[in-house]
Amino acid sequence: MRYALTVVQKNAPTTPVRDLSSAEIGTLVDYFQGGVRTPKLLAVLQELHERKQWVLCGCSGAEQLVERPALVVARTGEGKLYIRNIPSRPTHSLECPFAYTPTTSTEIVDRGLNADIARRALADQPPTPATLRSPLDLHLAPALGATSGTSAPTKHRDRTPSGRGKRYPELGKVLFYLMEQAGMLTQTAEFELLKSFHFMAKAAQAILAFGAVPLSDVLSFSPKTLDSLTRRVKMHSASGEKNAFGMAVMIIHEIESLGAGKYELRRTSSEESWSCCPKGEVKIMAKRSISKGPFIAAITYAVPLGETEPVPFHVFAVPILNRNRTLPVESDLERRAAISLLRLFDWALEKKGLKFTITKPVFDVQAPMGDCRPDFVVKGLSRTAIVEVMGMMGSEEYEEQKSRTIPVMESLAPVVQVDLSGSLSKSELDNRLRDMNKAILNVIFNNEPR
Numbered sequence: 001m002r003y004a005l006t007v008v009q010k011n012a013p014t015t016p017v018r019d020l021s022s023a024e025i026g027t028l029v030d031y032f033q034g035g036v037r038t039p040k041l042l043a044v045l046q047e048l049h050e051r052k053q054w055v056l057c058g059c060s061g062a063e064q065l066v067e068r069p070a071l072v073v074a075r076t077g078e079g080k081l082y083i084r085n086i087p088s089r090p091t092h093s094l095e096c097p098f099a100y101t102p103t104t105s106t107e108i109v110d111r112g113l114n115a116d117i118a119r120r121a122l123a124d125q126p127p128t129p130a131t132l133r134s135p136l137d138l139h140l141a142p143a144l145g146a147t148s149g150t151s152a153p154t155k156h157r158d159r160t161p162s163g164r165g166k167r168y169p170e171l172g173k174v175l176f177y178l179m180e181q182a183g184m185l186t187q188t189a190e191f192e193l194l195k196s197f198h199f200m201a202k203a204a205q206a207i208l209a210f211g212a213v214p215l216s217d218v219l220s221f222s223p224k225t226l227d228s229l230t231r232r233v234k235m236h237s238a239s240g241e242k243n244a245f246g247m248a249v250m251i252i253h254e255i256e257s258l259g260a261g262k263y264e265l266r267r268t269s270s271e272e273s274w275s276c277c278p279k280g281e282v283k284i285m286a287k288r289s290i291s292k293g294p295f296i297a298a299i300t301y302a303v304p305l306g307e308t309e310p311v312p313f314h315v316f317a318v319p320i321l322n323r324n325r326t327l328p329v330e331s332d333l334e335r336r337a338a339i340s341l342l343r344l345f346d347w348a349l350e351k352k353g354l355k356f357t358i359t360k361p362v363f364d365v366q367a368p369m370g371d372c373r374p375d376f377v378v379k380g381l382s383r384t385a386i387v388e389v390m391g392m393m394g395s396e397e398y399e400e401q402k403s404r405t406i407p408v409m410e411s412l413a414p415v416v417q418v419d420l421s422g423s424l425s426k427s428e429l430d431n432r433l434r435d436m437n438k439a440i441l442n443v444i445f446n447n448e449p450r
Protein backbone atom coordinates (compact mmCIF):
# COMPACT_ATOMS: atom_id res chain seq x y z
CA MET A 1 0.00 0.00 0.00
CA ARG A 2 1.58 3.21 -1.15
CA TYR A 3 -0.65 5.62 0.71
CA ALA A 4 -1.01 6.48 4.35
CA LEU A 5 -4.38 5.80 5.95
CA THR A 6 -4.73 8.34 8.73
CA VAL A 7 -7.06 7.90 11.67
CA VAL A 8 -8.86 11.01 12.93
CA GLN A 9 -11.61 11.68 15.45
CA LYS A 10 -14.94 12.23 13.74
CA ASN A 11 -15.46 15.49 15.64
CA ALA A 12 -11.89 16.72 15.01
CA PRO A 13 -11.23 15.53 11.45
CA THR A 14 -8.26 17.84 10.83
CA THR A 15 -6.10 16.41 13.63
CA PRO A 16 -4.31 13.12 12.83
CA VAL A 17 -4.49 10.53 15.62
CA ARG A 18 -2.31 7.82 14.07
CA ASP A 19 -1.66 5.95 10.82
CA LEU A 20 -3.07 2.46 10.30
CA SER A 21 -0.44 -0.31 10.30
CA SER A 22 0.16 -2.23 7.09
CA ALA A 23 -1.45 -5.30 8.72
CA GLU A 24 -4.56 -3.29 9.53
CA ILE A 25 -4.64 -1.88 6.00
CA GLY A 26 -4.33 -5.41 4.60
CA THR A 27 -7.42 -6.65 6.45
CA LEU A 28 -9.42 -3.62 5.32
CA VAL A 29 -8.39 -4.11 1.69
CA ASP A 30 -9.26 -7.83 1.85
CA TYR A 31 -12.66 -6.97 3.26
CA PHE A 32 -13.34 -4.07 0.95
CA GLN A 33 -12.39 -5.96 -2.17
CA GLY A 34 -13.38 -9.52 -1.36
CA GLY A 35 -15.73 -9.33 1.60
CA VAL A 36 -13.28 -11.28 3.77
CA ARG A 37 -14.20 -10.95 7.44
CA THR A 38 -11.49 -12.04 9.86
CA PRO A 39 -11.19 -11.60 13.67
CA LYS A 40 -8.43 -9.09 12.98
CA LEU A 41 -10.78 -7.08 10.75
CA LEU A 42 -13.46 -7.14 13.43
CA ALA A 43 -10.98 -5.80 15.99
CA VAL A 44 -10.01 -2.92 13.67
CA LEU A 45 -13.64 -2.08 12.90
CA GLN A 46 -14.62 -2.27 16.56
CA GLU A 47 -11.87 0.06 17.67
CA LEU A 48 -12.68 2.66 14.99
CA HIS A 49 -16.37 2.43 15.76
CA GLU A 50 -16.05 2.65 19.54
CA ARG A 51 -13.63 5.55 19.38
CA LYS A 52 -15.80 7.33 16.80
CA GLN A 53 -12.93 7.59 14.35
CA TRP A 54 -12.71 8.04 10.62
CA VAL A 55 -9.98 6.80 8.31
CA LEU A 56 -8.70 9.34 5.78
CA CYS A 57 -7.11 7.94 2.63
CA GLY A 58 -3.98 9.54 1.18
CA CYS A 59 -4.44 8.10 -2.32
CA SER A 60 -5.59 11.35 -3.94
CA GLY A 61 -2.37 13.14 -2.99
CA ALA A 62 -4.33 15.87 -1.18
CA GLU A 63 -2.13 17.65 1.37
CA GLN A 64 -4.99 18.80 3.59
CA LEU A 65 -6.76 16.14 5.63
CA VAL A 66 -10.16 17.74 4.87
CA GLU A 67 -9.57 17.18 1.17
CA ARG A 68 -8.97 13.45 1.55
CA PRO A 69 -11.51 10.68 1.00
CA ALA A 70 -12.91 9.39 4.29
CA LEU A 71 -14.07 5.96 5.43
CA VAL A 72 -16.40 5.39 8.35
CA VAL A 73 -17.36 2.27 10.27
CA ALA A 74 -21.10 1.83 10.56
CA ARG A 75 -23.29 -0.72 12.27
CA THR A 76 -26.18 -2.49 10.59
CA GLY A 77 -29.55 -2.91 12.24
CA GLU A 78 -28.42 -6.41 13.20
CA GLY A 79 -25.31 -5.12 14.95
CA LYS A 80 -22.81 -6.08 12.28
CA LEU A 81 -19.96 -3.66 11.63
CA TYR A 82 -18.83 -2.67 8.18
CA ILE A 83 -16.76 0.13 6.66
CA ARG A 84 -17.79 2.40 3.87
CA ASN A 85 -16.97 5.63 2.11
CA ILE A 86 -18.52 8.94 3.14
CA PRO A 87 -20.03 10.17 -0.12
CA SER A 88 -19.86 13.87 0.78
CA ARG A 89 -16.04 13.67 0.93
CA PRO A 90 -13.68 13.78 -2.06
CA THR A 91 -13.34 10.53 -4.00
CA HIS A 92 -10.38 8.14 -4.06
CA SER A 93 -7.99 7.93 -6.97
CA LEU A 94 -9.19 5.34 -9.49
CA GLU A 95 -6.59 2.72 -8.61
CA CYS A 96 -7.12 3.02 -4.84
CA PRO A 97 -8.43 -0.24 -3.34
CA PHE A 98 -11.03 1.80 -1.43
CA ALA A 99 -12.38 3.52 -4.51
CA TYR A 100 -16.12 3.20 -4.57
CA THR A 101 -17.54 1.61 -7.66
CA PRO A 102 -21.31 1.31 -7.92
CA THR A 103 -22.17 -2.35 -7.67
CA THR A 104 -25.12 -4.30 -8.87
CA SER A 105 -27.29 -5.89 -6.24
CA THR A 106 -25.87 -9.36 -6.99
CA GLU A 107 -22.37 -8.15 -6.30
CA ILE A 108 -23.46 -6.72 -2.98
CA VAL A 109 -24.83 -10.10 -1.93
CA ASP A 110 -21.63 -11.79 -3.04
CA ARG A 111 -19.51 -9.40 -1.05
CA GLY A 112 -20.71 -11.08 2.09
CA LEU A 113 -22.50 -8.13 3.60
CA ASN A 114 -25.40 -9.37 5.61
CA ALA A 115 -28.77 -10.01 4.06
CA ASP A 116 -30.34 -6.95 5.60
CA ILE A 117 -27.90 -4.62 3.88
CA ALA A 118 -28.27 -6.50 0.62
CA ARG A 119 -32.03 -6.26 0.82
CA ARG A 120 -31.90 -2.57 1.53
CA ALA A 121 -29.47 -2.06 -1.29
CA LEU A 122 -31.90 -3.83 -3.59
CA ALA A 123 -34.65 -1.59 -2.37
CA ASP A 124 -32.92 1.73 -2.41
CA GLN A 125 -29.86 1.75 -4.62
CA PRO A 126 -30.26 4.06 -7.56
CA PRO A 127 -30.73 1.86 -10.62
CA THR A 128 -28.37 1.69 -13.57
CA PRO A 129 -29.02 0.21 -17.03
CA ALA A 130 -27.35 -2.95 -15.71
CA THR A 131 -29.59 -3.28 -12.67
CA LEU A 132 -32.77 -2.46 -14.52
CA ARG A 133 -34.14 -5.82 -15.50
CA SER A 134 -33.46 -6.78 -19.03
CA PRO A 135 -35.55 -7.36 -20.97
CA LEU A 136 -37.96 -5.04 -19.24
CA ASP A 137 -41.54 -6.13 -18.93
CA LEU A 138 -42.95 -2.96 -17.53
CA HIS A 139 -46.47 -3.52 -18.78
CA LEU A 140 -46.61 -7.06 -17.37
CA ALA A 141 -45.09 -6.55 -13.92
CA PRO A 142 -45.46 -2.90 -13.05
CA ALA A 143 -46.00 -3.23 -9.36
CA LEU A 144 -43.11 -5.32 -8.15
CA GLY A 145 -42.99 -4.98 -4.40
CA ALA A 146 -45.73 -2.39 -4.20
CA THR A 147 -49.34 -2.76 -3.24
CA SER A 148 -52.15 -2.27 -5.69
CA GLY A 149 -54.96 0.14 -5.09
CA THR A 150 -58.58 0.07 -6.08
CA SER A 151 -60.30 3.02 -4.42
CA ALA A 152 -57.58 5.63 -4.88
CA PRO A 153 -54.41 5.86 -6.92
CA THR A 154 -51.87 3.87 -4.95
CA LYS A 155 -49.66 6.19 -3.02
CA HIS A 156 -46.25 4.70 -3.07
CA ARG A 157 -45.16 5.26 0.51
CA ASP A 158 -41.43 5.00 0.35
CA ARG A 159 -40.97 5.77 4.02
CA THR A 160 -42.66 3.42 6.41
CA PRO A 161 -42.73 4.31 10.12
CA SER A 162 -39.65 2.16 10.61
CA GLY A 163 -37.79 4.36 8.16
CA ARG A 164 -37.12 1.37 5.95
CA GLY A 165 -37.39 2.05 2.25
CA LYS A 166 -39.83 0.08 0.15
CA ARG A 167 -39.09 -1.09 -3.31
CA TYR A 168 -40.23 1.16 -6.06
CA PRO A 169 -42.26 -0.55 -8.74
CA GLU A 170 -40.11 -1.45 -11.72
CA LEU A 171 -41.72 1.31 -13.74
CA GLY A 172 -40.83 3.80 -11.00
CA LYS A 173 -37.20 2.68 -11.00
CA VAL A 174 -36.96 3.19 -14.74
CA LEU A 175 -38.58 6.61 -14.49
CA PHE A 176 -36.26 7.71 -11.69
CA TYR A 177 -33.23 6.46 -13.60
CA LEU A 178 -34.26 8.46 -16.66
CA MET A 179 -35.11 11.53 -14.57
CA GLU A 180 -31.77 11.35 -12.83
CA GLN A 181 -29.92 11.12 -16.14
CA ALA A 182 -31.98 14.03 -17.43
CA GLY A 183 -30.98 16.23 -14.49
CA MET A 184 -34.59 16.40 -13.37
CA LEU A 185 -34.04 15.46 -9.73
CA THR A 186 -31.93 18.56 -9.12
CA GLN A 187 -32.89 22.16 -9.71
CA THR A 188 -29.92 24.04 -11.13
CA ALA A 189 -29.69 27.47 -12.75
CA GLU A 190 -29.02 25.74 -16.07
CA PHE A 191 -32.04 23.46 -16.02
CA GLU A 192 -34.23 23.55 -19.14
CA LEU A 193 -37.17 21.22 -19.48
CA LEU A 194 -36.86 20.59 -23.23
CA LYS A 195 -33.15 19.95 -23.03
CA SER A 196 -33.66 17.55 -20.15
CA PHE A 197 -36.05 15.42 -22.24
CA HIS A 198 -33.30 15.27 -24.84
CA PHE A 199 -30.91 13.88 -22.21
CA MET A 200 -33.60 11.42 -21.18
CA ALA A 201 -33.91 10.11 -24.73
CA LYS A 202 -30.17 9.68 -24.83
CA ALA A 203 -30.12 7.74 -21.55
CA ALA A 204 -32.90 5.48 -22.84
CA GLN A 205 -30.61 4.31 -25.63
CA ALA A 206 -28.65 2.33 -23.04
CA ILE A 207 -31.68 0.37 -21.81
CA LEU A 208 -33.20 -2.55 -23.68
CA ALA A 209 -36.98 -2.48 -23.67
CA PHE A 210 -37.55 -5.95 -25.18
CA GLY A 211 -35.71 -8.17 -27.62
CA ALA A 212 -32.99 -6.02 -29.13
CA VAL A 213 -35.09 -2.85 -29.09
CA PRO A 214 -33.64 0.06 -27.10
CA LEU A 215 -36.12 1.84 -24.86
CA SER A 216 -35.43 5.05 -26.80
CA ASP A 217 -37.08 3.47 -29.89
CA VAL A 218 -40.39 3.04 -28.10
CA LEU A 219 -40.38 6.22 -26.04
CA SER A 220 -42.59 9.27 -26.46
CA PHE A 221 -42.53 12.60 -24.64
CA SER A 222 -45.65 14.16 -26.05
CA PRO A 223 -49.15 13.26 -27.23
CA LYS A 224 -48.05 14.29 -30.74
CA THR A 225 -45.70 11.31 -31.07
CA LEU A 226 -47.98 8.77 -29.40
CA ASP A 227 -49.38 7.59 -32.74
CA SER A 228 -45.97 6.65 -34.01
CA LEU A 229 -45.21 5.01 -30.65
CA THR A 230 -48.32 2.82 -30.72
CA ARG A 231 -47.64 1.99 -34.40
CA ARG A 232 -44.23 0.62 -33.48
CA VAL A 233 -45.63 -1.33 -30.52
CA LYS A 234 -48.33 -2.80 -32.76
CA MET A 235 -45.77 -3.74 -35.39
CA HIS A 236 -43.49 -5.49 -32.88
CA SER A 237 -46.49 -7.18 -31.32
CA ALA A 238 -47.83 -8.39 -34.69
CA SER A 239 -44.42 -9.79 -35.58
CA GLY A 240 -44.65 -12.13 -32.60
CA GLU A 241 -42.89 -10.13 -29.88
CA LYS A 242 -44.97 -11.08 -26.83
CA ASN A 243 -43.23 -8.54 -24.66
CA ALA A 244 -43.65 -5.53 -26.92
CA PHE A 245 -44.47 -2.30 -25.12
CA GLY A 246 -43.83 1.39 -25.39
CA MET A 247 -43.50 4.10 -22.80
CA ALA A 248 -44.60 7.71 -22.67
CA VAL A 249 -42.94 10.06 -20.19
CA MET A 250 -45.03 13.19 -19.99
CA ILE A 251 -46.01 16.08 -17.78
CA ILE A 252 -49.57 15.38 -16.61
CA HIS A 253 -51.58 18.20 -15.13
CA GLU A 254 -54.38 16.33 -13.42
CA ILE A 255 -55.20 12.80 -12.33
CA GLU A 256 -58.85 12.22 -11.55
CA SER A 257 -60.48 9.15 -10.05
CA LEU A 258 -63.34 7.76 -12.14
CA GLY A 259 -64.23 5.14 -9.55
CA ALA A 260 -63.80 1.35 -9.72
CA GLY A 261 -60.03 1.75 -9.75
CA LYS A 262 -60.01 3.74 -12.96
CA TYR A 263 -58.36 7.10 -13.50
CA GLU A 264 -58.18 9.77 -16.09
CA LEU A 265 -54.86 11.49 -16.75
CA ARG A 266 -55.09 14.92 -18.32
CA ARG A 267 -52.82 17.41 -19.99
CA THR A 268 -54.39 20.81 -20.36
CA SER A 269 -52.76 23.90 -21.73
CA SER A 270 -53.71 26.71 -24.04
CA GLU A 271 -52.38 24.76 -27.04
CA GLU A 272 -53.55 21.27 -26.31
CA SER A 273 -55.92 19.09 -24.45
CA TRP A 274 -55.16 15.41 -24.08
CA SER A 275 -56.33 12.69 -21.74
CA CYS A 276 -56.16 8.94 -21.29
CA CYS A 277 -57.72 6.29 -19.06
CA PRO A 278 -55.09 3.64 -18.34
CA LYS A 279 -56.23 0.03 -18.31
CA GLY A 280 -53.91 -1.01 -15.48
CA GLU A 281 -52.62 0.43 -12.22
CA VAL A 282 -51.99 4.07 -11.46
CA LYS A 283 -49.39 4.73 -8.77
CA ILE A 284 -48.43 8.09 -7.36
CA MET A 285 -45.29 8.71 -5.35
CA ALA A 286 -46.55 10.51 -2.27
CA LYS A 287 -45.90 10.25 1.43
CA ARG A 288 -48.69 12.57 2.48
CA SER A 289 -51.58 14.24 0.73
CA ILE A 290 -51.14 15.37 -2.83
CA SER A 291 -54.22 17.26 -3.84
CA LYS A 292 -53.14 18.52 -7.22
CA GLY A 293 -50.68 18.20 -10.07
CA PRO A 294 -48.61 18.63 -12.03
CA PHE A 295 -46.96 15.25 -12.23
CA ILE A 296 -44.39 13.66 -14.43
CA ALA A 297 -45.70 10.24 -15.38
CA ALA A 298 -44.37 7.13 -17.07
CA ILE A 299 -47.20 5.43 -18.96
CA THR A 300 -46.72 2.04 -20.59
CA TYR A 301 -48.47 1.18 -23.87
CA ALA A 302 -49.09 -2.44 -24.82
CA VAL A 303 -51.53 -4.66 -26.68
CA PRO A 304 -53.90 -6.43 -24.25
CA LEU A 305 -54.26 -10.19 -24.62
CA GLY A 306 -56.64 -11.06 -27.44
CA GLU A 307 -56.66 -7.55 -28.86
CA THR A 308 -54.70 -5.86 -31.62
CA GLU A 309 -54.40 -2.18 -30.65
CA PRO A 310 -51.96 -0.89 -28.00
CA VAL A 311 -53.59 0.93 -25.09
CA PRO A 312 -52.22 2.91 -22.12
CA PHE A 313 -51.50 0.35 -19.44
CA HIS A 314 -49.78 1.15 -16.15
CA VAL A 315 -48.73 4.50 -14.72
CA PHE A 316 -46.13 5.64 -12.21
CA ALA A 317 -46.59 9.33 -11.49
CA VAL A 318 -44.35 11.66 -9.52
CA PRO A 319 -45.72 15.00 -8.27
CA ILE A 320 -43.43 17.81 -9.38
CA LEU A 321 -42.85 21.42 -8.40
CA ASN A 322 -44.50 23.06 -11.40
CA ARG A 323 -44.97 22.74 -15.18
CA ASN A 324 -41.44 23.81 -15.97
CA ARG A 325 -39.52 22.37 -13.04
CA THR A 326 -39.55 18.66 -12.54
CA LEU A 327 -38.18 18.58 -9.01
CA PRO A 328 -40.22 15.84 -7.29
CA VAL A 329 -42.32 16.72 -4.26
CA GLU A 330 -44.05 14.15 -2.07
CA SER A 331 -46.82 16.20 -0.50
CA ASP A 332 -48.63 19.51 -0.74
CA LEU A 333 -46.54 20.79 2.17
CA GLU A 334 -43.33 19.78 0.44
CA ARG A 335 -44.49 21.61 -2.66
CA ARG A 336 -45.05 24.77 -0.59
CA ALA A 337 -41.57 24.50 0.88
CA ALA A 338 -40.09 23.82 -2.57
CA ILE A 339 -41.80 26.89 -4.04
CA SER A 340 -40.22 28.95 -1.28
CA LEU A 341 -36.82 27.34 -1.96
CA LEU A 342 -37.22 28.24 -5.60
CA ARG A 343 -37.92 31.90 -4.77
CA LEU A 344 -34.75 31.91 -2.71
CA PHE A 345 -32.94 30.25 -5.61
CA ASP A 346 -34.06 32.93 -8.09
CA TRP A 347 -33.42 35.76 -5.63
CA ALA A 348 -29.88 34.59 -4.79
CA LEU A 349 -29.05 34.24 -8.47
CA GLU A 350 -30.52 37.53 -9.63
CA LYS A 351 -29.64 39.81 -6.73
CA LYS A 352 -26.48 38.25 -5.39
CA GLY A 353 -25.12 36.22 -8.27
CA LEU A 354 -25.03 33.21 -5.95
CA LYS A 355 -25.80 29.78 -7.32
CA PHE A 356 -27.03 26.77 -5.44
CA THR A 357 -28.77 23.55 -6.31
CA ILE A 358 -31.86 21.91 -4.84
CA THR A 359 -31.99 18.13 -4.97
CA LYS A 360 -34.84 15.81 -4.09
CA PRO A 361 -33.32 12.47 -3.03
CA VAL A 362 -35.54 9.64 -4.25
CA PHE A 363 -33.19 6.94 -2.99
CA ASP A 364 -31.45 6.65 0.37
CA VAL A 365 -28.39 8.79 0.94
CA GLN A 366 -25.41 7.43 2.86
CA ALA A 367 -24.57 9.48 5.93
CA PRO A 368 -21.85 8.80 8.51
CA MET A 369 -24.49 7.60 10.98
CA GLY A 370 -26.51 5.50 8.56
CA ASP A 371 -28.81 5.81 5.57
CA CYS A 372 -31.38 8.53 5.39
CA ARG A 373 -33.65 10.20 2.90
CA PRO A 374 -33.82 13.96 3.42
CA ASP A 375 -36.78 15.87 1.99
CA PHE A 376 -34.44 18.23 0.10
CA VAL A 377 -30.70 18.78 -0.12
CA VAL A 378 -29.56 22.34 -0.85
CA LYS A 379 -25.96 22.75 -2.00
CA GLY A 380 -23.93 25.93 -2.24
CA LEU A 381 -20.42 26.00 -3.61
CA SER A 382 -18.91 24.22 -0.63
CA ARG A 383 -21.69 23.91 1.92
CA THR A 384 -24.77 21.78 2.12
CA ALA A 385 -28.01 22.13 4.04
CA ILE A 386 -30.73 19.54 4.47
CA VAL A 387 -34.34 20.71 4.53
CA GLU A 388 -36.90 18.70 6.45
CA VAL A 389 -40.53 19.65 6.09
CA MET A 390 -42.42 18.78 9.25
CA GLY A 391 -46.03 18.29 8.49
CA MET A 392 -47.51 15.84 10.95
CA MET A 393 -46.34 17.09 14.30
CA GLY A 394 -48.60 15.66 16.95
CA SER A 395 -48.54 12.21 15.45
CA GLU A 396 -46.47 10.21 17.91
CA GLU A 397 -45.30 7.75 15.33
CA TYR A 398 -44.14 10.53 13.04
CA GLU A 399 -42.30 12.41 15.78
CA GLU A 400 -40.63 9.22 16.92
CA GLN A 401 -39.47 8.57 13.37
CA LYS A 402 -38.17 12.12 12.95
CA SER A 403 -36.32 12.00 16.27
CA ARG A 404 -34.42 9.00 14.94
CA THR A 405 -33.76 10.24 11.41
CA ILE A 406 -32.79 13.86 12.17
CA PRO A 407 -29.52 12.94 13.98
CA VAL A 408 -28.62 10.65 11.05
CA MET A 409 -29.15 13.56 8.66
CA GLU A 410 -27.24 15.90 10.99
CA SER A 411 -24.25 13.64 10.51
CA LEU A 412 -24.39 14.53 6.80
CA ALA A 413 -25.10 18.27 6.93
CA PRO A 414 -26.89 20.86 9.07
CA VAL A 415 -30.64 20.24 9.03
CA VAL A 416 -33.07 23.12 8.59
CA GLN A 417 -36.48 22.07 9.84
CA VAL A 418 -39.63 23.86 8.84
CA ASP A 419 -42.87 23.02 10.59
CA LEU A 420 -45.85 23.58 8.31
CA SER A 421 -48.26 21.41 10.28
CA GLY A 422 -51.63 22.45 11.62
CA SER A 423 -53.84 25.16 10.25
CA LEU A 424 -51.50 28.08 9.71
CA SER A 425 -52.68 31.47 8.58
CA LYS A 426 -51.19 32.78 5.35
CA SER A 427 -48.89 35.15 7.24
CA GLU A 428 -47.76 32.47 9.71
CA LEU A 429 -46.96 30.17 6.81
CA ASP A 430 -45.03 32.92 5.01
CA ASN A 431 -43.09 33.69 8.18
CA ARG A 432 -42.05 30.09 8.66
CA LEU A 433 -40.97 29.76 5.05
CA ARG A 434 -39.03 33.01 5.29
CA ASP A 435 -37.27 31.74 8.41
CA MET A 436 -36.48 28.53 6.54
CA ASN A 437 -34.96 30.51 3.66
CA LYS A 438 -32.87 32.63 6.05
CA ALA A 439 -31.58 29.56 7.86
CA ILE A 440 -30.61 27.92 4.58
CA LEU A 441 -28.75 30.99 3.33
CA ASN A 442 -26.96 31.09 6.64
CA VAL A 443 -25.83 27.47 6.36
CA ILE A 444 -24.75 27.43 2.73
CA PHE A 445 -23.22 30.87 2.31
CA ASN A 446 -21.78 31.99 5.64
CA ASN A 447 -18.17 31.37 6.54
CA GLU A 448 -18.47 30.09 10.05
CA PRO A 449 -17.56 26.46 10.58
CA ARG A 450 -20.63 24.40 11.24
Ligand SMILES: [Zn+2]
Pocket residue numbers: 057058059060069092093096097098099
Ligand atom coordinates in the same frame (compact mmCIF):
# COMPACT_ATOMS: atom_id res chain seq x y z
ZN1 LIG B 1 -8.04 6.00 -1.41
